[in-house]
Amino acid sequence: MAQIVAGFGVPHTPIFPHFVKRDGPDCEIAKLFGAQKAQLAATRPDLIVMFDTDHLNTFFLDNLPIFAVGIDKSFKAPNDEPRDVPNYIVPSIPDVAAHVRAAVVAAGFDVGMTQSYSVDHSVIVPLHFLTPDMKVPVIPFFINGHVPPLPTAQRCHTLGRAVGRAIESWPASLRVVIMGSGSFSLEVGGPRMAPGRSDGVPDPDWAMRVINYLDEQKIEQLIAESTQYQLLKAGNVGGELLNWIAMLGAIGNHKPSYVAPQIQNGHAYAVWRWN
Amino acid sequence: MSIFAVNHLCREVLRDHIFRAAMQSAPAKALAPLDLTDDERSALLAGDVGTLYRMGVNAFLMNYLARFEVCGLNGQIYNERMCAVRVDEIGNPVG
Numbered sequence: 001m002a003q004i005v006a007g008f009g010v011p012h013t014p015i016f017p018h019f020v021k022r023d024g025p026d027c028e029i030a031k032l033f034g035a036q037k038a039q040l041a042a043t044r045p046d047l048i049v050m051f052d053t054d055h056l057n058t059f060f061l062d063n064l065p066i067f068a069v070g071i072d073k074s075f076k077a078p079n080d081e082p083r084d085v086p087n088y089i090v091p092s093i094p095d096v097a098a099h100v101r102a103a104v105v106a107a108g109f110d111v112g113m114t115q116s117y118s119v120d121h122s123v124i125v126p127l128h129f130l131t132p133d134m135k136v137p138v139i140p141f142f143i144n145g146h147v148p149p150l151p152t153a154q155r156c157h158t159l160g161r162a163v164g165r166a167i168e169s170w171p172a173s174l175r176v177v178i179m180g181s182g183s184f185s186l187e188v189g190g191p192r193m194a195p196g197r198s199d200g201v202p203d204p205d206w207a208m209r210v211i212n213y214l215d216e217q218k219i220e221q222l223i224a225e226s227t228q229y230q231l232l233k234a235g236n237v238g239g240e241l242l243n244w245i246a247m248l249g250a251i252g253n254h255k256p257s258y259v260a261p262q263i264q265n266g267h268a269y270a271v272w273r274w275n
Numbered sequence: 276m277s278i279f280a281v282n283h284l285c286r287e288v289l290r291d292h293i294f295r296a297a298m299q300s301a302p303a304k305a306l307a308p309l310d311l312t313d314d315e316r317s318a319l320l321a322g323d324v325g326t327l328y329r330m331g332v333n334a335f336l337m338n339y340l341a342r343f344e345v346c347g348l349n350g351q352i353y354n355e356r357m358c359a360v361r362v363d364e365i366g367n368p369v370g
Contacts, residue, residue: 052306055335056286056335057286060283060286061279061282061283061333068358080289084335113297188326188335189334189336189337189338189357190334190335190362191328191334191357191360191361191366192358192362192366193354193358193364195354195358196351197354198341198342200356229364229365232365232366233364236335236366251286
Protein backbone atom coordinates (compact mmCIF):
# COMPACT_ATOMS: atom_id res chain seq x y z
CA MET A 1 0.00 0.00 0.00
CA ALA A 2 1.07 3.59 -0.49
CA GLN A 3 2.28 5.39 2.58
CA ILE A 4 2.77 9.04 3.42
CA VAL A 5 6.33 9.39 4.65
CA ALA A 6 6.80 13.15 5.14
CA GLY A 7 5.29 16.61 4.86
CA PHE A 8 6.97 19.73 3.57
CA GLY A 9 5.91 23.38 3.75
CA VAL A 10 7.60 25.42 1.07
CA PRO A 11 7.65 29.00 -0.16
CA HIS A 12 7.44 29.69 -3.89
CA THR A 13 8.61 33.30 -4.35
CA PRO A 14 9.14 33.58 -8.12
CA ILE A 15 12.26 35.75 -7.91
CA PHE A 16 14.12 33.30 -5.65
CA PRO A 17 15.70 31.28 -8.50
CA HIS A 18 17.15 34.51 -9.85
CA PHE A 19 18.44 35.53 -6.41
CA VAL A 20 20.14 32.17 -5.92
CA LYS A 21 21.68 32.32 -9.38
CA ARG A 22 22.91 35.83 -8.59
CA ASP A 23 24.05 35.28 -5.00
CA GLY A 24 25.32 31.73 -5.13
CA PRO A 25 24.93 28.58 -3.03
CA ASP A 26 25.87 30.26 0.26
CA CYS A 27 22.98 32.72 0.26
CA GLU A 28 20.19 32.22 2.79
CA ILE A 29 17.60 31.11 0.24
CA ALA A 30 19.93 28.48 -1.23
CA LYS A 31 20.75 27.15 2.21
CA LEU A 32 17.14 26.95 3.33
CA PHE A 33 16.02 25.17 0.18
CA GLY A 34 19.19 23.09 0.26
CA ALA A 35 18.31 21.77 3.69
CA GLN A 36 14.85 20.81 2.46
CA LYS A 37 16.34 19.20 -0.64
CA ALA A 38 18.50 16.97 1.55
CA GLN A 39 15.54 16.06 3.72
CA LEU A 40 13.44 15.24 0.67
CA ALA A 41 16.12 13.00 -0.78
CA ALA A 42 16.35 11.14 2.52
CA THR A 43 12.64 10.31 2.34
CA ARG A 44 13.18 8.44 -0.98
CA PRO A 45 9.88 9.62 -2.42
CA ASP A 46 8.09 7.84 -5.26
CA LEU A 47 5.51 10.62 -5.53
CA ILE A 48 4.93 14.19 -4.36
CA VAL A 49 1.39 15.48 -3.87
CA MET A 50 1.52 19.25 -3.68
CA PHE A 51 -1.29 21.44 -2.38
CA ASP A 52 -0.98 24.68 -4.30
CA THR A 53 -2.83 27.88 -5.16
CA ASP A 54 -2.71 28.66 -8.85
CA HIS A 55 -2.16 32.38 -9.56
CA LEU A 56 -4.76 32.58 -12.34
CA ASN A 57 -2.39 30.89 -14.77
CA THR A 58 -3.64 27.30 -14.89
CA PHE A 59 -7.20 28.46 -14.29
CA PHE A 60 -8.73 31.90 -14.77
CA LEU A 61 -11.66 34.00 -13.66
CA ASP A 62 -13.84 32.44 -16.36
CA ASN A 63 -13.31 28.96 -14.93
CA LEU A 64 -12.14 28.92 -11.33
CA PRO A 65 -12.66 25.86 -9.13
CA ILE A 66 -12.39 25.92 -5.35
CA PHE A 67 -10.58 22.57 -5.49
CA ALA A 68 -9.11 20.73 -8.46
CA VAL A 69 -6.50 18.09 -9.18
CA GLY A 70 -4.24 17.67 -12.18
CA ILE A 71 -4.73 14.32 -13.88
CA ASP A 72 -2.25 13.62 -16.67
CA LYS A 73 0.96 11.73 -17.24
CA SER A 74 2.94 14.97 -17.09
CA PHE A 75 2.56 18.72 -16.99
CA LYS A 76 4.59 21.67 -18.27
CA ALA A 77 6.03 24.50 -16.19
CA PRO A 78 6.30 27.36 -15.75
CA ASN A 79 3.53 29.19 -17.58
CA ASP A 80 4.29 32.59 -16.04
CA GLU A 81 7.94 33.19 -16.89
CA PRO A 82 9.65 33.46 -13.48
CA ARG A 83 13.18 34.66 -14.01
CA ASP A 84 15.91 32.01 -14.34
CA VAL A 85 13.56 29.06 -14.18
CA PRO A 86 14.03 26.73 -17.14
CA ASN A 87 11.12 25.10 -18.91
CA TYR A 88 10.34 21.74 -17.33
CA ILE A 89 8.14 18.77 -18.09
CA VAL A 90 7.21 17.25 -14.74
CA PRO A 91 6.10 13.61 -14.62
CA SER A 92 2.89 12.70 -12.85
CA ILE A 93 0.87 9.54 -12.16
CA PRO A 94 -2.64 9.98 -13.57
CA ASP A 95 -3.97 6.71 -12.12
CA VAL A 96 -3.11 7.81 -8.60
CA ALA A 97 -4.45 11.32 -9.24
CA ALA A 98 -7.75 9.90 -10.54
CA HIS A 99 -7.93 7.49 -7.60
CA VAL A 100 -7.42 10.33 -5.11
CA ARG A 101 -10.02 12.48 -6.83
CA ALA A 102 -12.59 9.68 -6.87
CA ALA A 103 -11.98 8.95 -3.20
CA VAL A 104 -12.30 12.56 -2.02
CA VAL A 105 -15.41 13.11 -4.13
CA ALA A 106 -16.89 10.00 -2.47
CA ALA A 107 -15.90 11.57 0.86
CA GLY A 108 -18.03 14.61 0.04
CA PHE A 109 -15.62 17.07 -1.61
CA ASP A 110 -16.47 18.58 -4.98
CA VAL A 111 -13.09 18.44 -6.67
CA GLY A 112 -12.68 19.46 -10.30
CA MET A 113 -9.86 18.34 -12.53
CA THR A 114 -7.59 19.57 -15.27
CA GLN A 115 -5.78 17.67 -18.01
CA SER A 116 -3.23 18.74 -20.61
CA TYR A 117 -2.25 21.54 -18.25
CA SER A 118 0.65 23.70 -17.25
CA VAL A 119 1.46 25.25 -13.90
CA ASP A 120 3.05 28.43 -12.64
CA HIS A 121 5.83 29.40 -10.26
CA SER A 122 3.83 28.30 -7.22
CA VAL A 123 4.38 24.64 -8.17
CA ILE A 124 7.63 24.77 -10.09
CA VAL A 125 9.81 27.06 -7.94
CA PRO A 126 9.85 24.65 -4.97
CA LEU A 127 10.47 21.72 -7.33
CA HIS A 128 13.22 23.69 -9.09
CA PHE A 129 15.06 23.79 -5.79
CA LEU A 130 14.08 20.49 -4.22
CA THR A 131 13.98 18.06 -7.11
CA PRO A 132 15.58 19.83 -10.09
CA ASP A 133 16.10 16.64 -12.09
CA MET A 134 12.29 16.28 -12.07
CA LYS A 135 12.50 12.52 -11.65
CA VAL A 136 9.91 12.30 -8.86
CA PRO A 137 6.33 12.41 -10.19
CA VAL A 138 4.17 15.20 -8.85
CA ILE A 139 0.40 15.53 -8.52
CA PRO A 140 -0.74 19.15 -8.02
CA PHE A 141 -3.85 19.57 -5.92
CA PHE A 142 -5.17 23.08 -6.39
CA ILE A 143 -6.90 25.09 -3.67
CA ASN A 144 -8.30 28.54 -4.44
CA GLY A 145 -6.57 30.73 -1.89
CA HIS A 146 -6.65 34.00 -3.82
CA VAL A 147 -10.12 34.90 -5.11
CA PRO A 148 -12.80 35.21 -2.42
CA PRO A 149 -14.83 33.42 -1.29
CA LEU A 150 -12.06 31.17 -0.03
CA PRO A 151 -12.72 27.68 1.30
CA THR A 152 -12.54 27.59 5.08
CA ALA A 153 -9.41 26.45 6.84
CA GLN A 154 -11.34 23.64 8.50
CA ARG A 155 -12.61 22.47 5.12
CA CYS A 156 -9.08 22.46 3.75
CA HIS A 157 -7.74 20.52 6.73
CA THR A 158 -10.52 17.96 6.36
CA LEU A 159 -9.84 17.80 2.63
CA GLY A 160 -6.21 17.11 3.40
CA ARG A 161 -7.25 14.29 5.71
CA ALA A 162 -9.40 12.81 2.95
CA VAL A 163 -6.53 13.10 0.47
CA GLY A 164 -4.24 11.37 2.94
CA ARG A 165 -6.67 8.49 3.39
CA ALA A 166 -7.12 8.27 -0.36
CA ILE A 167 -3.37 8.02 -0.91
CA GLU A 168 -3.04 5.34 1.74
CA SER A 169 -5.77 3.30 0.06
CA TRP A 170 -3.73 3.07 -3.17
CA PRO A 171 -2.88 -0.63 -3.40
CA ALA A 172 0.65 -0.39 -4.80
CA SER A 173 3.68 0.37 -2.69
CA LEU A 174 4.52 4.09 -3.01
CA ARG A 175 6.40 6.43 -0.70
CA VAL A 176 4.47 9.69 -0.87
CA VAL A 177 5.53 13.15 0.29
CA ILE A 178 2.89 15.82 0.80
CA MET A 179 3.79 19.45 0.20
CA GLY A 180 2.00 22.69 0.96
CA SER A 181 3.17 25.64 -1.14
CA GLY A 182 2.90 29.31 -0.28
CA SER A 183 3.23 32.23 2.09
CA PHE A 184 1.59 33.24 5.34
CA SER A 185 1.55 37.00 4.83
CA LEU A 186 2.19 38.54 1.42
CA GLU A 187 0.73 41.26 -0.77
CA VAL A 188 1.68 41.09 -4.44
CA GLY A 189 1.00 44.11 -6.62
CA GLY A 190 -1.64 45.48 -4.29
CA PRO A 191 -1.91 48.67 -2.23
CA ARG A 192 -0.19 47.12 0.77
CA MET A 193 3.12 46.66 -1.03
CA ALA A 194 6.22 47.98 0.73
CA PRO A 195 7.61 51.22 -0.72
CA GLY A 196 9.74 50.59 -3.78
CA ARG A 197 8.86 46.90 -4.03
CA SER A 198 6.42 44.74 -5.95
CA ASP A 199 5.34 43.02 -2.76
CA GLY A 200 4.92 43.52 0.97
CA VAL A 201 4.23 41.68 4.22
CA PRO A 202 1.13 43.37 5.66
CA ASP A 203 0.87 41.20 8.80
CA PRO A 204 4.24 39.94 10.03
CA ASP A 205 2.78 39.33 13.49
CA TRP A 206 0.35 36.87 11.93
CA ALA A 207 3.15 35.17 10.01
CA MET A 208 5.07 34.73 13.27
CA ARG A 209 1.98 33.44 15.01
CA VAL A 210 1.47 30.86 12.25
CA ILE A 211 5.07 29.76 12.58
CA ASN A 212 4.71 29.38 16.35
CA TYR A 213 1.49 27.38 15.98
CA LEU A 214 3.20 25.07 13.48
CA ASP A 215 6.21 24.66 15.74
CA GLU A 216 4.07 23.96 18.80
CA GLN A 217 1.62 21.66 16.92
CA LYS A 218 -1.29 23.98 17.78
CA ILE A 219 -3.08 23.10 14.57
CA GLU A 220 -6.63 23.47 15.89
CA GLN A 221 -5.73 26.97 17.07
CA LEU A 222 -4.20 27.74 13.69
CA ILE A 223 -7.33 26.56 11.92
CA ALA A 224 -9.60 28.54 14.25
CA GLU A 225 -7.69 31.77 13.64
CA SER A 226 -7.30 31.30 9.85
CA THR A 227 -10.57 32.99 9.01
CA GLN A 228 -11.03 34.49 5.56
CA TYR A 229 -10.75 37.92 7.16
CA GLN A 230 -7.37 37.07 8.73
CA LEU A 231 -6.04 35.49 5.54
CA LEU A 232 -6.99 38.55 3.49
CA LYS A 233 -5.63 40.85 6.21
CA ALA A 234 -2.34 39.04 5.77
CA GLY A 235 -2.20 40.06 2.11
CA ASN A 236 -3.84 39.34 -1.22
CA VAL A 237 -2.09 35.95 -1.32
CA GLY A 238 -2.47 35.24 2.41
CA GLY A 239 -4.88 32.44 1.51
CA GLU A 240 -1.90 30.31 0.47
CA LEU A 241 -1.74 29.21 4.10
CA LEU A 242 -4.67 26.94 3.20
CA ASN A 243 -2.23 24.77 1.25
CA TRP A 244 -0.13 24.21 4.37
CA ILE A 245 -3.27 23.47 6.38
CA ALA A 246 -4.36 20.88 3.81
CA MET A 247 -0.88 19.33 3.93
CA LEU A 248 -1.15 19.08 7.73
CA GLY A 249 -4.50 17.33 7.36
CA ALA A 250 -2.95 14.82 4.98
CA ILE A 251 0.10 13.95 7.07
CA GLY A 252 -1.72 13.75 10.40
CA ASN A 253 -0.62 14.82 13.83
CA HIS A 254 3.18 14.89 13.79
CA LYS A 255 5.69 17.19 15.40
CA PRO A 256 7.62 19.20 12.82
CA SER A 257 11.26 18.31 12.35
CA TYR A 258 11.82 22.04 11.98
CA VAL A 259 10.15 25.26 10.94
CA ALA A 260 12.63 27.82 9.61
CA PRO A 261 11.15 31.30 9.28
CA GLN A 262 11.90 34.06 6.80
CA ILE A 263 9.68 36.67 8.39
CA GLN A 264 10.91 39.40 6.09
CA ASN A 265 9.20 37.43 3.30
CA GLY A 266 6.19 36.36 5.35
CA HIS A 267 6.88 32.63 4.99
CA ALA A 268 8.84 29.66 6.27
CA TYR A 269 10.48 26.40 5.24
CA ALA A 270 9.32 23.37 7.20
CA VAL A 271 9.71 19.61 7.28
CA TRP A 272 7.73 16.89 9.00
CA ARG A 273 9.44 13.48 9.11
CA TRP A 274 8.55 10.79 11.58
CA ASN A 275 10.30 7.60 10.50
CA MET B 276 -18.56 41.85 -18.23
CA SER B 277 -15.92 44.44 -18.97
CA ILE B 278 -13.87 44.24 -15.78
CA PHE B 279 -13.25 40.69 -16.92
CA ALA B 280 -11.84 42.15 -20.14
CA VAL B 281 -9.36 44.26 -18.16
CA ASN B 282 -8.32 41.31 -16.01
CA HIS B 283 -8.01 39.18 -19.13
CA LEU B 284 -5.84 41.62 -21.01
CA CYS B 285 -3.54 41.93 -18.00
CA ARG B 286 -2.93 38.21 -18.15
CA GLU B 287 -2.53 38.35 -21.93
CA VAL B 288 0.32 40.84 -21.44
CA LEU B 289 2.04 37.90 -19.71
CA ARG B 290 0.97 35.07 -21.99
CA ASP B 291 0.70 36.58 -25.49
CA HIS B 292 4.04 37.99 -26.55
CA ILE B 293 2.58 39.62 -29.66
CA PHE B 294 -0.05 41.41 -27.58
CA ARG B 295 2.64 42.34 -25.05
CA ALA B 296 4.76 43.92 -27.76
CA ALA B 297 1.74 45.77 -29.12
CA MET B 298 0.89 47.10 -25.66
CA GLN B 299 4.47 48.26 -25.26
CA SER B 300 4.65 50.04 -28.61
CA ALA B 301 1.08 51.08 -29.48
CA PRO B 302 -1.28 50.53 -26.55
CA ALA B 303 -4.25 52.48 -27.94
CA LYS B 304 -4.23 50.35 -31.07
CA ALA B 305 -3.74 47.16 -29.03
CA LEU B 306 -6.71 48.00 -26.83
CA ALA B 307 -8.98 49.19 -29.65
CA PRO B 308 -10.72 45.87 -30.40
CA LEU B 309 -11.31 44.95 -26.75
CA ASP B 310 -14.62 45.14 -24.91
CA LEU B 311 -13.74 47.99 -22.55
CA THR B 312 -15.71 50.93 -21.23
CA ASP B 313 -14.41 54.40 -21.99
CA ASP B 314 -13.34 54.80 -18.35
CA GLU B 315 -11.42 51.51 -18.38
CA ARG B 316 -9.73 52.37 -21.66
CA SER B 317 -8.75 55.84 -20.41
CA ALA B 318 -7.44 54.49 -17.13
CA LEU B 319 -5.39 51.82 -18.89
CA LEU B 320 -3.84 54.22 -21.37
CA ALA B 321 -2.99 56.59 -18.52
CA GLY B 322 -1.49 53.79 -16.45
CA ASP B 323 -3.98 54.80 -13.74
CA VAL B 324 -3.77 51.57 -11.80
CA GLY B 325 -5.29 53.16 -8.69
CA THR B 326 -8.52 53.86 -10.53
CA LEU B 327 -8.47 50.41 -12.11
CA TYR B 328 -8.05 48.83 -8.66
CA ARG B 329 -10.99 50.82 -7.37
CA MET B 330 -12.99 49.57 -10.36
CA GLY B 331 -12.28 46.01 -9.22
CA VAL B 332 -9.32 44.90 -11.34
CA ASN B 333 -7.28 42.14 -9.72
CA ALA B 334 -4.01 43.58 -8.39
CA PHE B 335 -2.00 40.44 -8.98
CA LEU B 336 -2.95 40.47 -12.65
CA MET B 337 -2.48 44.23 -12.94
CA ASN B 338 1.07 43.84 -11.69
CA TYR B 339 1.93 42.35 -15.11
CA LEU B 340 1.43 45.80 -16.61
CA ALA B 341 4.29 47.06 -14.45
CA ARG B 342 6.40 43.94 -14.90
CA PHE B 343 6.33 44.32 -18.68
CA GLU B 344 6.33 48.12 -18.59
CA VAL B 345 3.23 48.90 -20.61
CA CYS B 346 1.07 52.02 -20.53
CA GLY B 347 3.86 54.12 -19.09
CA LEU B 348 4.27 51.91 -16.03
CA ASN B 349 7.31 50.48 -14.36
CA GLY B 350 7.78 48.99 -10.92
CA GLN B 351 8.33 52.28 -9.16
CA ILE B 352 5.47 54.17 -10.79
CA TYR B 353 3.13 51.23 -10.24
CA ASN B 354 4.10 51.01 -6.58
CA GLU B 355 3.54 54.73 -5.99
CA ARG B 356 0.14 54.76 -7.66
CA MET B 357 -1.11 51.59 -6.01
CA CYS B 358 0.13 52.49 -2.55
CA ALA B 359 -1.73 55.80 -2.86
CA VAL B 360 -5.05 53.88 -2.88
CA ARG B 361 -6.66 53.97 0.57
CA VAL B 362 -7.77 50.52 1.62
CA ASP B 363 -9.27 48.83 4.64
CA GLU B 364 -7.65 46.09 6.68
CA ILE B 365 -8.29 43.45 4.04
CA GLY B 366 -7.33 45.49 1.03
CA ASN B 367 -10.73 46.75 -0.14
CA PRO B 368 -10.66 50.33 -1.46
CA VAL B 369 -12.28 52.92 0.81
CA GLY B 370 -13.25 56.53 0.36
